[in-house]
């Protein structure tokens with residue numbers, strides 16, 4: 001039995017998701033004059049999560065109640081501004097077909113929701129008594145928040161710088 005030489009094209013694997021015409025439609029739709037609101041708003045919860053860890057460490061070191069009160073405000077601010085940042089990110093995820101189609105965007109979403117849950121729990125726990133909450137569980141929760149915000153933020157950066165999600169195509 002003779003075999004015909006195989007057509008080279010038969011060896012190329014085709015991803016049906018990538019073939020979809022909207023796969024390359026990744027430009028931000030939640031933006032002010034072309035500047036994505038998500039990218040502008042994530043700085044606040046990220047910074048407040050690190051400040052929260054710093055407040056807890058300073059309270060542990062000095063015993064000054066000022067730092068426990070600062071931690072309460074940092075946790076609350078981080079959580080509420082995280083919800084604002086999350087709302088704009090979620091809108092991008094649901095509205096932009098090329099973002100919705102990529103599993104990396106959903107991985108970021110899962111990490112972000114985990115972060116928001118931890119920040120909310122951290123704040124809620126401190127509302128029961130902001131000074132007694134710091135050691136040890138408040139500080140441990142803050143350490144976990146720092147790990148998760150680092151992962152979520154690093155991964156969000158990957159979406160922009162590696163996958164070019166949310167960026168303009170340029171002229």
Ligand code: HEM
Nearest residue numbers: 036038039042045086089090092093109112153156157166
């Ligand atoms: C809760 C749902 C969230 C979703 C669905 C989401 C989705 C996205 C998407 C699609 C991007 C790509 C850029 C864009 O389209 O604007 C992005 C970027 C990013 N996200 Fe999120 N995000 C969420 C929450 C968060 C939170 C809570 C944080 C951190 C506190 C965060 C940190 C980042 C960072 C740092 C970038 C890179 C921004 C840049 O360098 O321009 N995201 N996110």
